[in-house]
Amino acid sequence: MTPPALEIAGLTVALPPGSDRLYALHDVSLTLSAGEMLCVVGESGSGKSMTAAAVMRLLPPGVEGVAGAIRLAGRDLLSLSEPEMRRVRGAQIAMIFQEPMTALNPLRTIGDQIGEGFRIHTDLPRPEIRSRTLALLDEVRIPDPAATIDAYPHALSGGQRQRAMIAMALALQPAVLIADEPTTALDVTTQAQILALIQDLRARRGMAVLFITHDFGVVAQIADRIAVMQDGIVVEQGQAADILDNPQHPYTKILIAAVPPLVAEYQPSAAPDTPILVLEGVSKTYGTSRRFRKAGRLVRAVADVSLTLPRGSTLGIVGESGSGKSTLARCIVRLLDTDAGSIRLDGIDLTQLSRRAMRDQAPRVQMVFQDPYASLNPRRRAGELVAQGPMVHGTPRAEAMEQARQLFVSVGLPPQSMQRFPHEFSGGQRQRIGLARALALRPELLVADEAVSALDVSVQAQVLQLLAGLRESLGLSVLFITHDLRVAARICDRIAVMRDGVVVEQGTAAQVFGAPSHDYTKALLASVPGRKLGAPPQTPPG
Amino acid sequence: MEGFRRYLRNPAAVVGLVLLIVVVAAALAAPLVYPGDPLGLAGRPLQWPGANRHFPLGTDPSGRDIAAQIFHGARISLLIGVIATAISIAIGIGIGALAGYHGGWVDDALMRLTEAFQTLPNFLLLLVLVAVFGSDIATVILAIGLVSWPATARLTRAEVLTLRNREFVEACRTLGMGDMRILFFEVLPNALPPVIVYAGVVMATSILLESALAFLNLSDPNVASWGNLIGAGKGVLRVQWYVSAIPGFAILVAVLAVSLVGQGLNDALNPRLRGRA
Known part of the structure; x- marks a missing residue:
């Protein structure tokens, strides 16, 4: 019998002393024919990448194999x-x-x-x-x-x-x-x-x-x-x-x-038809010419987008990188100024407000950011980060901290952790802090920009569950921006598909996932790997 | 505390700290050890160090006690170093932070101003300022502060530029925070560590600038600064070289101390260098 192409037998790799665990790999045995x-x-x-590094004998300095063998077609690589x-x-x-x-x-x-x-x-x-x-x-x-x-x-x-x-x-x-x-x-x-x-x-x-x-x-x-x-x-x-x-x-x-099935799951308990957010003809172009400089190339990041978000529902904006979905989110919270079109929150056109007037509207629209590491000021304690918003809008410090304490409980963090700094939390916990910060102002509309994309799948499932629960209990309307169709299917009742700054298809989640009409939507859905996974049992894959 | 322990593991930084403590101790002890006026006549001029047990470091061409001037000079040098540095860092941080955070025409205008200051050799500018506004010690300190801010401004601007589009800053904006509050309470504290480290360099340069002025007889003649003493010794440099050499050595020690401490702080505070030692 020929030896397997690659055989890892009882491989143990030690981490340098003082790491959070003793071994990077412990007694790993794999065979690859x-x-x-x-x-x-x-x-x-x-330890999955560490396994690859061990096979290539490219372990980082200080990390070394202490036991086991790696055989390539029967030849021991470690020797x-x-x-x-x-x-x-x-x-x-x-x-x-x-x-x-x-x-x-x-x-x-x-x-x-x-x-x-x-x-x-x-x-x-x-x-x-x-x-x-x-x-x-x-x-x-x-x-x-x-x-x-x-x-x-x-x-x-x-x-x-x-x-x-x-x-x-x-x-x-x-x-x-x-x-x-x-x-x-x-x-x-x-x-x-x-x-x-x-x-x-x-x-x-x-x-x-x-x-x-x-x-x-x-x-x-x-x-x-x-x-x-x-x-x-x-x-x-x-x-x-x-x-x-x-x-x-x-x-x-x-x-x-934790892998969400690719079928529409969420039905809002009550879906009144009054819209909370109406976008009409919103456009944003990057790279306008600057004085004394040549006009650079113009990129139409968002082109003539019109969307409606009914109160209490969750609208998912899905698309690949460069589709303009994050630019749209930033326009809605006025981190970016739009070039054309109107964004109406309950009838108030946010694009027409002065910066000062927008600051007064800020509590109504809050955002959860993508990167759990970059979105929290590393020099502020977690409790302070959450209490900051209400304090800016005039809540006395003691009261704001008390609210923050309650929010910590409701996002599933121990209130004692309010004294800790962001680097002392895991990625999923930080995203909970970000969520608590956004909720501290009691917003009506929550904009979540790839809020779970940087998280491991099991943590992602927990955060999604938390978001879904809070949405119900607080009556939030949510604009959920993601590249991950599975996540969108899990949490959204309405979907808009964006490509190159244009909304190519929108409708209820059931329509878009069940019977997509645009070719691009079909291509997106067909590209999701392992489509049968998580779906109700069908014929087993051949 | 972790940072402090890392600092203590660096031998050069520890030497710097010891030297700095010596200079500070000399400054603090000056009124106790030499209670009289350090510029008062003390004895026969140009006595060599050790020749007279009352004057362990000898006397200068006017018959003043060199040791007394060295001790009191430490006070002046530290005073100049600390205040001029504070002025220059304050201007630099203000201009750099505003330029970096606002961008656009504010940035353009402030950076052109900074470049205008940088293209002039700062010692020439200092000479002009002192020539116009006089040379009492307060003016000299202010003038040194005014000529040495551009590098700090550029450093602060670069730090603020990398921070201002971070998500945590955007988060503050979505919370409805005002620009000044974001800049000074959220962005700046994150931008400061490299600037504080750079303050060591500014402090060393300030001490040297004052010495250079004094050597040209353009500093305040009524204070006992090390530079003034060097200036006093330059006429007898070929024979009684110790008059200039002793304060020169004192300047060397002070500048070296401040530089080593600054460098040590940099290594201790810079997370990218952690674990390299």
Whole structure:
């Protein structure tokens, strides 16, 4: 019997003393046969990327393997000298990374960077390297390889860069490809294309792929076998169908249950028809000409958008990056000034208000931000951050702090934690503080800009649940901006789909998810990985 | 406290701290050790250090006690360093913060002004100011503060620029906070650490600027500053070199102390350098 393409046996990796846990990886055993797709799935800090780094012997300084073996086709990698290991990297195991924007050197052409593998590991003449590079670019289906080979990275889109990275990884026909969150930074439609490409290449070349991801949707789409990691330990592994349909470990069950199904779930208890927010013909253009300077290129971020949000309902604005959804949110809270159109809150046109008058309206419209790390002032205590809003609007400090205490309870944080600074909280807890801050002014309308996108899936589910509960008890109207269709399906009763600054389709969630009418909406829905996951049981995937 | 422990692990910073404590101690002890006027005539002029046990550091060409001038000079140097630095940092932070936060024409106008100050060598500007407004110690300190703010302004502006579009600032705006309140209570506290560290450099430069003025006989002749003493010794530099060398050494110690402490603070406060040592 031939040895497996890659075998990790009892691998234990120690963290430097003083870390929050003793081992980055503890007794990890994984086997990867030729031609197999093994998905390693887990939340942040689960050790999944550390596993990849250990295989490549690229562990960060201070972190070292203390036990176990890593065998590549029967050969123990941990016993190799560093020069021997360098001959393995790139040639026998290749790796692709999460961030295609920074993984390529901006000063060298694509062809130059892909050809580097040949120059390091082989003695091929230059013309031969070039023709092989062209063949690779063609294989990863980059449009117009002859032009791309001499292009610099900035000229390529994110998806094309990731294709170039894959071409680079494939150059020397490695037996094992390690993909570390290769599609996380990409839009959903691009992600679907890249996943299809990786599947296709694996089948054609018989490569073994170790695919690291946090996204159970992606796992359901591509995995042959699955290993679930938590805190550096493999808690469960097995055939994809077994784990997805019949998870054994409680943590796996939580992770799978946290993936929202792609069907409209939310029905507001009462949906009166009086609109709270009406947008008419809202436009915002970036890059207007400046004095003494040449007029730059103009980008129409939001073009002629008209939307209505009935009181008490939740309108989801979905779209890919660059669709203008965040710009629209910032226009509504007047962080940006619109160029044209009106934004009426209960009949008051916010775009016409002076800055001072807008400040008086501020309590009625509040925003929850995307980044739980950047959205809290690191030098203020959590309680103060929440009490700040009412204090600005004249509430005495003692009263504001008392309100903040109650809000901490209602967002599920212990009131004692009001004395702590933001860095002492986890990402999910910080997002709860952000939510409490927005709610402190008792707003009628809450604008949530990708409010759960930076969170792990199980934390995401908790925050969504909290938001849904508060919405009911406080009678909030919510404008929920997200790129994640699953999240939108879970929490919104109305959906507007944006593309290139234009709303291409809007309607109730049931309509948009059940019977999309616009082609782009259909394409978006078709791109969501693992569509069957979380849906009511149908025929099992073949 | 963690920052303080990191500071103590840096040997150069500890040396700086010790030197600074010595200078401060000399300044504090001056009225006790030398209660009389340090500029009063004390004995025969130009006695070498050690020649007369009453004058351990000798006397200058006018017959004044050098040791007394060194002790009292520490007071003047620290006074100049602290007040001129405070003036320059205050102007710099104000201009830099306004320019960085407002952007647009405010930024353009304030930055052109800053560049106008930067293109003039600041010592020449200082000479002009002192020549026009006189050279009593208060004017000299004010003038030093007025010529040394541009670098602080640029540093503050750069920090504020990176902070003003952070989400926490946007969050404050959506809460309905006014601009001045956001700038001074939310943005500035986050922008200050590098500026405070830079204050060490400004302080060292201020002490040197005053010494240079005094060497040219343009500082206040009625105070016992180290620069004045160097100036007094320049006529006898070839034979009685100690008259200039002793205060020169004192300036070296003070400037080195302030610079090392500033550098140590930078290393201790800068999170990117953590764990590098």
